[in-house]
Amino acid sequence: MGETWNILRTGSHDAHINMALDEALLNWHSEGHIPPTLRFYGWRKPSLSVGHFQKVEKSIHFPGLEKHGCQYVRRLTGGSAVLHDDELTYSIVVSENHPKIPHSIREAYYVLSQGILEGYKNLGIQAEYFIPKQKSKRTAVCFERPAFYELVVDGKKISGNAQTRKKGVLLQHGSIPIRIDIDMLFDLFIFPNERMRDVNKRAFRQKAATIQQLTGKTFTYDEVEQAFYHGFQSTLDVQFKPFELTESQWDEVYQLAEKHYKETIPSFV
Template identity: 60%
Template structure:
């Protein structure tokens, strides 16, 4: 029998509210207050989400954040920083003890990303899974520069970025599905040893990452993307989705957390997060 998840499209919110809502969905599911959830969302302005363990001072050009007026928010999940701009973002909230959720982070991502895979297929994009290169030990502060195991590729280029955490017996996975990427803005936001290296990496980026508009050679509407990936999750993960809505009280909890935590410089900028909250 197929599992049943709630589906919610929360539309366009600011960075703090987007991350607060993902955390609250995890909390409510751990308390048995809500079902498993697939959420779609967008960002009110281009925003940078930082991986849980990333050091702002080492990775991010703060002057460029100010110049572009880019909000920075730290995620609960690890990984590299992501510039959220012209994209559809998704999150999945599901109990770890579900029989179809493997214990391994990589294997769980493989199972859940079948929904993204099927969504790309619906859009006419041929995707495949990245494999681990054991000889490549390099790391990048920029999410789309380097694929992780089982992340999705199109034509040898990374086409989505994803991250996962497990807390309170609940798996939270969220990810970025870009329609287009502003390479100029993206590479201006990160620290590099020199301007020459910044420009070299910016030029090389086109060989490492791609987007839905690039692969389809047309401007795909957001509604088309949402329909494709919603159907993709239903068929790819083999789940049923039913409409889910937040109550006014739940939205108030989200706004309170957004203000107290995700709008707070102690959370977003402090590197030693184990001492915060």
């Protein structure tokens, strides 16, 4: 266990700060200012993050965001929309050329997600990797359908993850729900009518599951964080050194958040 990575615990922040900080970590690692870094964080308010290329005009119900006081942000990574609420979120930045990281996006995800698999085991949840038999159609809601090597229990998706590579660095981040407010979630998407909203809401209960549902227990954020910290530590086989941002680094994050991530409801609404 000769290599040392950073472990950064930033607690709960606004959506635009969370996404800016993930991008800042990518930049700092690219510039050689920090080693590979694992970050755990939460969300100050319920927040909807949408994929970098996701078209929201015909899928996101913005009055629903206002109704529930949800924040809205566009991620640096791709994929579908994710409601972040009662969950643990993680991010990892590591060089694309790191010996532990395969060149294939899919295989790199498999390597990094082993820590997630082990974290679930630490909570008493026996998850497995999803390997689709055929290509499935993308949906607007992230947790409606698992992708290659995402984790499932009895066919139900239990975490959502996304990845990008920029400046020679791989950034992967993901959502590990402790509990999901399904009524809130389905208020955030457009459906032809209320009957279809209810049909999709009922179907969703058979497609996704949370830590609370799978264990019948109420875990705190800190307990879940510790389970996944040990999961990543055992699978990555590295030492973790606590990392805290300096005042100037926080200033850089705030500037990036204002410039790239502080989005208001789009003008077409």
